[in-house]
Amino acid sequence: MPNFDKVAIIGVGLLGGSIGKALQERELAKEVIGIGRYKGKLSHAQSIGTVTEATTDLAEGVAGANVVVVCTPVETVADQVAQVLEHVGPDCLVTDVGSTKEAIIRDICEKCGPRASQFVGSHPLAGDHNTGPDFSRADLFEKRMVVITPSDQNELEPTVKIAEFWHALGARTILLQADEHDAALAVTSHLPHALATALALTTPQELLGLAATGWADTTRVAAADSTLWRQIFLANREQVLAALDHFNVQLTALRTAIATDDGDKLEELLFEGKKIRDALGN
Amino acid sequence: MPNFDKVAIIGVGLLGGSIGKALQERELAKEVIGIGRYKGKLSHAQSIGTVTEATTDLAEGVAGANVVVVCTPVETVADQVAQVLEHVGPDCLVTDVGSTKEAIIRDICEKCGPRASQFVGSHPLAGDHNTGPDFSRADLFEKRMVVITPSDQNELEPTVKIAEFWHALGARTILLQADEHDAALAVTSHLPHALATALALTTPQELLGLAATGWADTTRVAAADSTLWRQIFLANREQVLAALDHFNVQLTALRTAIATDDGDKLEELLFEGKKIRDALGN
Structure with missing residues (x-):
């Protein structure tokens, strides 16, 4: 079980705050320092027990840290990591929690040169529409x-250590190439979000009284933060567009079966979809 | 509060069984008789307390009933109602729980002539993917x-009595024309189901390990019974096709914003969708 003198968390929101609480509850770190731009928000996050210390000074916050976790929106991750690497020692490892990986890793490699080897990308499939x-x-x-997405710059050891970091918080891990991650998440996360939003936009407010569990479930992720999701969609644009194209093929098949009154084909599609959904469980 | 000597329920599944249990728990009926095709299933439904009596003989089951609730799949509702009306007295009211209404009411009016006035359509927005x-x-x-959908054949009194029946079970009611109901539900229920199914079909089974809450929520209704939903889509074909067209306009707007890297437009759409979803609550 890893044991750290100091872990720094940049961006103490749902994910950053949960990492901080988990590190403390599991007694994995002596000091958990939260770093952010706004003193008031940081004080609040500290007061509810997410971190043991807090600062708006990034250089001071990450100094001497064993691990730095960047939990800011995807558009700012690479810049934050570049700044962090200027202020930490060569043994400090840096990771993130961004929902997209290829653009982040490419930018970090460009900005940081050989020191990019201290960064190993992570994406915890946790959290929800609440932030x-x-x-x-x-x-x-x-x-x-x-999901842990080592780059060509990463040696095995830092990759294993970042995996151990997440295991210590109770998570399971899987290693994927960044582009594989982005293609998969385009289907399993970004596409559902686009559909939920488009369904909500299709629904006039005056019909909400007639919305039952099905509408509520299918649109739930549309309640997530719009600014965060704007960044995710644009950071993973090509893969999201490909996922939308694949989706349209399936929706068109359903539509055609309905339009042509082809009940057998329609039931076959519904049943295939049910089998895939059932395979996940609740 | 209504009080019935005998209520007959045709089709003792999730909805029929719940009506039976609610009638008993609220002491609204002396006898709650379940009617179905399969003795074994009926005995099981009776043994778990959904009904007080059970029979496979429709004529015997509905004889002397004050209210008959037809809880069979939408394709069979009109036939069942026609049969029921041959075996009940002129004061007996008949309703259903079908997810589509216009086709059912049209068929009943055609089949039953003036006796169709004893039928008032209902659609409880309850239940989920479990059956x-x-x-x-x-x-x-x-x-x-x-939703209660009186037809031109219905006088006010039976409509009010069916509303009171549902109020007695704890529900709220709203009166809508059958075609208004079908247009609304095409958006709030049938469209979500089509999207959930198409999303599941877009997702290769090997990616399910990377599906988090968003995918699980957005696809949940795809686990529902394929045969029931085949019937719902086909019974409400025109309205479902119109809903799919409206959806495609919204999804295309999202897609275009992503494809053209128009972050402001994308965020505006995401935020509009979020506002509609937030208006529903959890």
Whole structure:
């Protein structure tokens, strides 16, 4: 079990706050320092127990850290990592929690040269449409999957250490190439978000009284933060567009079966979809 | 509060079973008789307390009933209602729980002539992807909306009595024309189901390990019974096709914003969608 003198978390929201709480509850770190831009928000995050210390000074915050976790929106991750690497020692490892990986890793390699080897990308498949430290919990990562996306710059050792970091928080991990990650998540996460949003946009407010569980479930992720998701869609543009194209093929097949009154084909498609959904469980 | 000597339920699944349990728990009926095709299934439904009596003989089952609720799949509702009306007295009211209404009411009016006035259509917005009497519960309708769709044949009194029936089970009701109901539900229920199915079909099984809450929520209704949903889509074909067209306009707008890297437009759409979703609550 890893044991750290100091872990720094940049961006103490739902994910950053949950990492902080988990590190403390599991007694994995002596000091958990939260770093952010706004003193008021940081004080609040500290007061509810997400971190042991807090600062708006990045250089001071990451100095002497064993691990730095960048939990800012995807558009800012690469810049944050570049700054962090200027202020930490050669043994410090840096990771992130961004929902897209290829653009982030490419930017970090460009900005940081050989020091990019200290960064190993992570994406915990946890959290939901609620954001902010008030929703953080120490068990957020328990039994959840974290995708780790080492780059060509990464040696085996830092990759294993970042995996161990997540295991220590209760998560499972899987290693994927960044582009494989982005293609997969375009289907399993970004596409559902686009559909949920488009379905909500299709629904006049006056019909909400007639929305039952099905509408509520299918649109739930549309309640997530619009600014964060704008960045995710644009950072993974090509893969999201490909996923939308694949989706349109399937929706068109359903539509055609309905339009042509082809009940057998329609039931076959519904049943195939049900089998895939059933394979996931609840 | 209505009080019935005998209520007959045709089709004792999730909805029929829940109506039976609610009638008993609220002491609204002396006798609740379940009617179905299969003795074994009926005995099981009776043994878990959904009904007080059970029979496979429709004529015997509905004889002397004050209210008959037809809870069979939408394709068979009109035939069942026509049969029921041959065996009940002129004061007996008949309703259903079908997810589509216009085709059912049109068929009943054609089949039954003036006796169609004893039928008032209902659609409780309750239940979920689980089916069968084992999931039935007495509180399924509490605070849920039931749409009541009187036809031109219906006088006010039977319409009010059917509304009172649902109120007695704890539900709220709203009156809509059948075609208004079908257009609304095409958006709030049938469209979500089509999207959930198409999303599941877009997702290769080997990616399910990378599916988090968003995918699980967005696809949940795809686990529902394929045969029931085949019937719902085909019974409401025109309205479903119109809903799919409206959806495609919205999804195309999202796609275009992503493809053209128009972040402001993308965020505007995401935010509009979020506002509609937030208006529903959880």
